[in-house]
Amino acid sequence: MNELDDMDFLLGSDDENGRSRRQRGNGRRGRRRRRRRNRGGFLAPLLAIIVLLGIVGGGGYYGYLWLSDRLVPDDYPGPGSGQVALEIKSGQTATDVAEELVRLGVVKDSRAFVNAITNSGKSASLVPGHYTLRKQMRAADAVTELDSGNRQFNQVTLKEGLRLSDTIATLAKETKIPVKDLTAAAKKTKDLGLPAYAKGNLEGYAFPATYQFPPKATAADVFTKMVDRFKETADRTGLESGAKALGRTPGEIMIIASIIQAEAGRQEDMGKIARVIYNRLNREPEMLLQMDSTVMYALGKYGTAATFEEAKTPSPYNTYKHLGLPPGAISSPGDHAIEAALNPTKGTWLFFVATDPNNSRVTKFATTEAERQKLLAEYKANGG
Incomplete structure (x- = not known):
């Protein structure tokens, strides 16, 4: 190879x-x-x-x-314009109110309002009442305006001792409800929830207090609220049980309380005036009450010193002529007068005299006629 x-x-x-x-x-x-x-x-x-x-x-x-x-629902930028009236009714939820606000054109989307009130922590604190808002408001601003302090109402203060006629005049002035409407409502007592012992008479049961009435309140609404307030007081003071213990009806206690309210110059005398009334009613034989305030009521006048001529009126409210209590209350008694009628001060007095006509707060008490005459002399010496 x-x-x-x-x-x-x-x-x-x-x-x-x-x-x-x-x-x-x-x-x-x-x-x-x-x-x-x-x-x-x-x-x-x-x-x-x-x-x-x-x-x-x-x-x-x-x-x-x-x-x-x-x-993120739609919302108006605010602040809105104009005025819109909203009423929040008892039992309404935040969602109910939100839907009403959308209907009124206040907020753009109900969810915006619900979110705003939830974030504010006020969803459970919507207070029934009347409120004024604007159209096209920012939802958060609407929540602020619906604070309970912004409710719209007519505030009316009714003093103790007012007669029903005076109460009607005051209500008409402060609420703008016509006198004729209030007078008519006062006669339709079946609609007002009066207790049976009132015998269909509103006098004495339109309880004196400070009230807040919504702008659209009717005459019946106003009186119903006042009667409800009376019934609360009656429950608190034990009116029915207390009347029974005294051998009286609740209606009679209210008549006595109305006389006490009209006659007393100061609260501390109320219990003594109550005792004078009971001592006269329970005396054997029964004495005439001889309360000037009932005579003046019968005549449509005011004051606690009726003349001899005025004391001759035949009215059943004239306690100089008719034994016992008058047929009805003569004023709207307050808490203290009702309590005095239920808890009279212990004593033997049969008379009381406002000895100083220039100072109605001075009231003196007597048991005998001789003591009474001395008080009357003092009254005359002071110009009475």
Whole structure:
């Protein structure tokens, strides 16, 4: 074997060498083609993912806008204008009020109001009443305006001892309810919830106090509220049980209380005046009450000093002529007078005299006729 043969042996034959080189070349090209194919296979999914993320991202943005619109309801920028009257009724929820505010044009979306009042912590503190708001208000501002301190009402103070006619005049002035409406309502006592012992007479049962009436209150609404206030006082003072213990009806106690209210110049004398009334009623034989206040009521006058001529009136309210109590109350007694009628001060007095005509707060008491004459002399000396 020559050297070339040896080289052929080492390198292989031409055919083998050619095939070997082609095979190696083909292997390298195959790997390059596979790498190119692999690059293409990676890029396609990547592009698809990028496109998909773009679609999802765009959809997410619009979805966010849609969701945001649902979670953040429309609201007016405020502050609004004009005036709108709203009445919150007993039992209404924040949602009920929100819907009414939308109907009235106060807020733009009921959810805006509900969210605002929930965030303020006041959703459970809406107080029934009448309120004044503006149209196109910001929901949070509407919540502020619905504070109980902003309720609209007519405040009326009715003093103890007023007669029903005076009560009607005061109510008409302060509430703007016509006198004729109040007078008519005062006669329809079945609608007012009067107790049976009032015998259908509102006099004495329109309880004196300070009231807050809504702007649209009717005459019946006003008197019903006053009668309800009386019944609360009657329960608190134990009127019915106390009357029974004294051998009187609740109606009689109210008549006595009304006389005490009319006659007393100061609260501390009320119990003593009550004792004088009971001592006269319970005396054997029974004495005439001889209360000037009942005579003045009968005549439609005022004061606690009737003249001899005035004391001749035939009215059943004239306690100078008729034994016992008058047929009804002569004024609206307050708490103290009712309590005095139920708890008279212990004593033997049969008379009392306001000895100073210039100071009605001075009242003195007597048991005998001689003591009474001395008090009358004092009264005359003071210009009475």
